[in-house]
Amino acid sequence: MVSDAKKVDAGRLGKVAVLMGGLSAEREISLLSGGAVLKALKSKGVDAHGIDVDTDIVSELLNDNYERAFIILHGRGGEDGTMQGLLELMSVPYTGSGVMASSLAMDKLKTKQIWLAMGLPTPEFCILDSEKSCQQAVERLSLPLIIKPVLEGSSIGMSKVEREDEMIPAWQKAQQCGGTVIAERWVEGDEYTAAMLDDQVLPMIKLKTSHKFYDYDAKYEANDTQYICPCGLSEEQEADFAVLAAQAFNAVGASSWGRVDFMVDEHGQPWLIEVNTVPGMTSHSLVPMAAKQAGLSFEELVVKILSMAKCEQRPQ
């Protein structure tokens, strides 16, 4: 709970490895998040050490006796269950979701299949694996639509397709990221994100961009992206969407902290887009913004996340 978060005794958290950077396409963003997390932990008196994760990570973790790990790696090799699995085997409690939830949430297709099985609303999609499937996707979903590599983050490899002749190049671009590629029905409407912290849904944020969608540039470079919090929904609507966001988060087994992205169409119908198990954590990122609205400073948020570090295989 937010009120408990202020009471965490940072001095008791032991020697902490802040795992950042890594080898994914989101490396640079992770270094920014990691730098901010490290600074915040140190300012609260935590014995925190930054580690830029590369292929030597196993020996680095073995040589130093870390009592906890703060995972602030985005994308594959860090957010996808692999690092979580390594830390499980080493019995080092780590922040965020466990192995299965991390790998499910990394995969946008698997996440959507679980939501659909549970009757949760997510835009209709097609798997793209050939030029013919691209054609069929246009017929089934109609234009515009959005093409996504299912294992990527930060909008990398994604395109909005408005004309039929853009379809194949957009599929090929997404394919370069590796993994499965999907086309999703375009949702015309407003975009929101719900930050999750310790079974609580923090105040929602509405995102507004002048770009076609919230792409890499709108996320990290543009200075005209608007973040609206409180988000302008009625109290009742926000409460309804909070229930949905929590269901979406729990559906993949996510826990501790994270973010659920969703859109609301012109009829007020919400559509779940994705779960992030290690969202951005720079001082300008969305989870810190929502936490601030809930009365929690960046430093308090970071210490709270660290205090919830655990190994799934070990009874608490």
Ligand SMILES: Nc1ncnc2c1ncn2[C@@H]1O[C@H](COP(=O)(O)OP(=O)(O)O)[C@@H](O)[C@H]1O
């Ligand atoms: N079905 C959709 N309709 C309209 N816009 C979408 C849709 N899916 C994603 N977007 C836009 O693309 C952005 C990135 O998509 P998302 O699935 O959240 O991937 P990422 O992991 O890269 O953040 C979203 O923030 C939103 O602006």
Ligand SMILES: [Mg+2]
């Ligand atoms: Mg997203």
